[in-house]
Amino acid sequence: MAHLAHYREAHPLPMVITHWVNLIAMIVLILSGLEIHYPLVPGVMGIARGLHMFFAFVLVVNCVVRIVLAFVAKSAPAGGTRRLVRDYKTWLPQRDNKHQLWAWISYYLFLRREHPIAAKLGVPQKIVYLLIAPLIFFTAYTGFCLWGPTMGWPIFTWGTQLVGGAMNMRVIHYFCMWVFIIFMCIHVYLSLVEGASPATLIFFWKETPGLVYDPDTMNITGFDGMGKEPDYGETFKDPVRAAADAAAVAEREAAREGAE
Amino acid sequence: MAVREQTGTSRLQRKLDQHGFTRRDFLKYCGCLAGMMGLSSLAAPQIAEALEIGAEEGGLKPVIWLEGGSCTGCTEALTQGTTPDIPQLVLETIALNYSETLSAAAGHSLEQARRETIEAGGYLVVYEGAVPTAYDGNILLVAGEKGTDILLETAKGAEAVIALGSCACDGGWMAARPDDAQAMGVQRFLSEQGVDVPVVNIPCCPANPEWLTAVIVEYVLNGTLPELNDRNEPAALFNQTVHDNCPRRGHFENGEFVYEFGSEEEAKGYCLYPLGCKGPQTYAPCPITRWNRSLSWCVEAGAPCAGCAVINPMNPQGNWVDENTPFLDRHKDFAVGPISFQPTTVAAGLTVLVVAVLGVHCAGMKLAGRMDGGADFEAERRWDARHDKPAAHEAAARAQQLYDDLDELGLELKNTGAHRKRDAAGRKKATAVEVAAKAQGRAASDNAGASAAPAEDAAADLADLLVRPTDEPEGGDK
Numbered sequence: 001m002a003h004l005a006h007y008r009e010a011h012p013l014p015m016v017i018t019h020w021v022n023l024i025a026m027i028v029l030i031l032s033g034l035e036i037h038y039p040l041v042p043g044v045m046g047i048a049r050g051l052h053m054f055f056a057f058v059l060v061v062n063c064v065v066r067i068v069l070a071f072v073a074k075s076a077p078a079g080g081t082r083r084l085v086r087d088y089k090t091w092l093p094q095r096d097n098k099h100q101l102w103a104w105i106s107y108y109l110f111l112r113r114e115h116p117i118a119a120k121l122g123v124p125q126k127i128v129y130l131l132i133a134p135l136i137f138f139t140a141y142t143g144f145c146l147w148g149p150t151m152g153w154p155i156f157t158w159g160t161q162l163v164g165g166a167m168n169m170r171v172i173h174y175f176c177m178w179v180f181i182i183f184m185c186i187h188v189y190l191s192l193v194e195g196a197s198p199a200t201l202i203f204f205w206k207e208t209p210g211l212v213y214d215p216d217t218m219n220i221t222g223f224d225g226m227g228k229e230p231d232y233g234e235t236f237k238d239p240v241r242a243a244a245d246a247a248a249v250a251e252r253e254a255a256r257e258g259a260e
Numbered sequence: 261m262a263v264r265e266q267t268g269t270s271r272l273q274r275k276l277d278q279h280g281f282t283r284r285d286f287l288k289y290c291g292c293l294a295g296m297m298g299l300s301s302l303a304a305p306q307i308a309e310a311l312e313i314g315a316e317e318g319g320l321k322p323v324i325w326l327e328g329g330s331c332t333g334c335t336e337a338l339t340q341g342t343t344p345d346i347p348q349l350v351l352e353t354i355a356l357n358y359s360e361t362l363s364a365a366a367g368h369s370l371e372q373a374r375r376e377t378i379e380a381g382g383y384l385v386v387y388e389g390a391v392p393t394a395y396d397g398n399i400l401l402v403a404g405e406k407g408t409d410i411l412l413e414t415a416k417g418a419e420a421v422i423a424l425g426s427c428a429c430d431g432g433w434m435a436a437r438p439d440d441a442q443a444m445g446v447q448r449f450l451s452e453q454g455v456d457v458p459v460v461n462i463p464c465c466p467a468n469p470e471w472l473t474a475v476i477v478e479y480v481l482n483g484t485l486p487e488l489n490d491r492n493e494p495a496a497l498f499n500q501t502v503h504d505n506c507p508r509r510g511h512f513e514n515g516e517f518v519y520e521f522g523s524e525e526e527a528k529g530y531c532l533y534p535l536g537c538k539g540p541q542t543y544a545p546c547p548i549t550r551w552n553r554s555l556s557w558c559v560e561a562g563a564p565c566a567g568c569a570v571i572n573p574m575n576p577q578g579n580w581v582d583e584n585t586p587f588l589d590r591h592k593d594f595a596v597g598p599i600s601f602q603p604t605t606v607a608a609g610l611t612v613l614v615v616a617v618l619g620v621h622c623a624g625m626k627l628a629g630r631m632d633g634g635a636d637f638e639a640e641r642r643w644d645a646r647h648d649k650p651a652a653h654e655a656a657a658r659a660q661q662l663y664d665d666l667d668e669l670g671l672e673l674k675n676t677g678a679h680r681k682r683d684a685a686g687r688k689k690a691t692a693v694e695v696a697a698k699a700q701g702r703a704a705s706d707n708a709g710a711s712a713a714p715a716e717d718a719a720a721d722l723a724d725l726l727v728r729p730t731d732e733p734e735g736g737d738k
Contacts, residue, residue, distance in 0.1 A: 003633035003634065037590060038534060038590055039515060039517050039533065039534055041515075042515050042516065042517060043514070043515040043516070044515050045512060045513060045514070045515035045517075046513045046514065046515060047515075048515075049513075098643065099641075099643040100641070100643070103641075103642060103643075107635070108621070110624055110628060113628075113635055113636075114635055114636055114637060114638035115630075115634045115635040115636060115637050115638065116637075116638060116641065116642075117637050117638060117640075117641055146540075146541075148501075148503075148504065151501075152499060157490060161490055161491075164572055164575060164578040164583075165541070165570055165572055165578055165583055166501075166540075166541030166542075166570075167538070167541050167567070167570065167583045167584065167591070167592050168578075168583070169541075170541060170591065171591055171592070171603045174591070174603055174604075174607070175603065175607055178607035178608070178610070178611060181611055182610065182611050182614050185611065185614055185615055185618060186614065186618065189618045189621075189622070193621075193622060193625050193630075193631060194625075194630060194631065194632075194633060194634035195631075195632060195633055195634070211637075214655075217651065217652075217654075217655035217658075218641075218652070218655065219640070219652070219655035219656060219658065219659045220637060220659040220662060220663075221658065221659070221662065222662065223662075223666060223671065229671070232662070232665070232666060232669070232671070233662050233665075
């Protein structure tokens with residue numbers, strides 16, 4: 001019964017877009033990068049390299065945009081609420097999920113039965129997502145150490161010397177790709193294993209009904225049926241929306257009864 | 261004018277004549293030298309003149325050529341087997357005072373020549389081969405003297421030391437695993453010994469004699485060493501990769517590759533990248549200067565670049581052999597003890613392992629019934645429960661009540677969008693009216709001051725307000 005309502009406020013539209021850009025850029029970078037590592041498909045090396053460089057810039061710029069958004073845009077501090085805070089606050093340790101690192105790990109290791117009540121992001125999730133930004137910049141740096149036009153710049157030759165030459169840099173850059181691949185496997189798995197709602201929200205910005213969370217008392221207070229199911233308990237809805245949802249539910253009920 | 265007449269029949273010119281080189285060949289070579297030194301090719305006549313005058317006067321700059329832990333391959337490259345070329349003739353004529361391999365003299369008289377050159381000062385040292393330091397340097401003895409001592413003694417008085425070949429730069433082959441000789445390059449050895457003399461690294465296995473001659477001639481003519489990069493290589497020569505200047509580069513960009521030796525693609529001269537060509541990360545001017553009188557070079561001859569110009573002067577373990585083997589694979593092997601493996605094996609293996617673990621985890625989630633919305637929420641965070649926070653307890657009691665209510669109404673909150681309702685378990689379908697009624701009941705009890713009351717009281721209130729839905733199907737339907 002741990003299904004929270006998925007509100008758009010959790011992932012405002014700009015974040016949905018940056019997530020899409022990340023997804024597309026990473027997929028293209030991984031595929032073109034594999035081609036550059038070993039040209040399994042003949043005839044497309046020029047295209048692969050062009051795409052690789054283009055999307056490298058896209059990914060880096062997107063990452064910068066996302067970081068700026070964190071300080072400019074607002075988002076919900078937790079799932080199941082429409083309350084908004086400055087987005088960067090949802091990346092710092094929050095009142096809602098302090099002391100929960102072990103709670104999450106033990107939940108995923110089946111050492112506890114109950115789903116932790118948490119903020120929008122679980123603690124391990126938050127840490128890993130935060131590491132993705134430095135990983136993007138680091139991978140881009142190692143990439144520029146290998147890219148013809150920039151490999152001779154002092155800032156990049158310094159790094160190449162530090163790791164003991166271009167071969168090591170090449171291998172490091174290659175390993176970075178696999179870190180992204182492993183991250184994506186785990187990320188996709190964990191975001192889908194308990195249902196499709198997180199995915200429909202981040203990709204299609206579609207809201208789904210569920211439990212309502214109160215950031216003040218930091219616990220569940222009600223159920224928001226979003227017009228598909230009857231609401232229950234405290235949903236913090238404004239009266240207009242509540243009335244509209246109730247009407248929609250009544251209509252559905254009437255239609256269902258009519259059908260029966 | 262007098263000078264020009266004199267140069268017309270100079271010793272160098274006579275030597276070139278004897279080997280069948282015309283003056284035009286010589287001037288062309290001087291033009292190449294000018295290019296390598298970063299001068300305009302218009303400087304060719306001046307270079308020619310200076311070389312000839314130097315040769316006439318018996319050596320512009322004495323050069324002592326030392327052999328360390330070497331295969332003599334670099335000397336071999338210089339002498340080009342049976343047919344010496346212009347760089348060698350120039351070098352021999354202008355300078356070479358001591359060379360264990362090339363000098364006509366041998367034994368004491370040769371050692372004497374070296375000592376005299378050192379005493380006179382103002383000389384250059386060319387060091388070929390690695391500096392093996394095992395057994396306190398006793399692993400290499402020349403004329404009863406430790407190789408390391410000879411290098412120290414000779415380098416101390418030198419104006420500059422040219423480390424010729426990758427072994428001299430960082431240990432090269434000699435330093436490759438398992439490195440029993442504890443070999444290292446000249447630069448590292450001299451800096452460890454505190455000898456402060458400029459070292460110029462000219463890598464490759466063997467080093468191209470044209471690069472050596474270019475450096476010596478530049479030093480002889482200008483009195484300065486060429487500009488060096490951060491690996492102490494002549495920057496003008498070693499700042500671009502083999503890949504940058506490769507004649508097969510067009511095929512690389514077109515995606516035309518050789519995947520197998522003896523294939524049709526190889527016959528077409530396609531790019532050798534999939535066969536482990538190390539050109540993209542190897543800094544050397546091989547495609548420009550080429551080898552054996554600029555006849556050809558590895559990639560042109562059909563072999564993928566082995567990356568023999570890769571050096572790490574201060575780190576012998578970064579020698580080109582360990583950095584680039586296996587030569588026919590895209591990446592170097594990693595070695596843990598006696599086991600070596602490709603980075604792809606580790607990375608792909610790890611990824612497969614992660615996916616397998618996720619598969620097992622997924623089965624666990626299915627068994628635990630968490631796939632459809634996750635497990636039930638804890639009523640209260642453990643930290644709060646443990647640290648006894650009244651507000652948290654209160655919120656938890658309300659949440660628990662909510663779960664119980666929803667359960668009672670048969671509202672099963674699953675993550676499928678459809679939010680199925682349980683009725684198979686004998687629970688009645690919740691209708692909007694019922695839920696609204698119950699919600700009102702909750703609100704009423706809260707208003708009555710139940711928010712401060714214990715959860716049990718609130719539950720009791722609700723029990724009064726509502727008929728248990730589970731009773732109804734049995735009684736109502738029959």
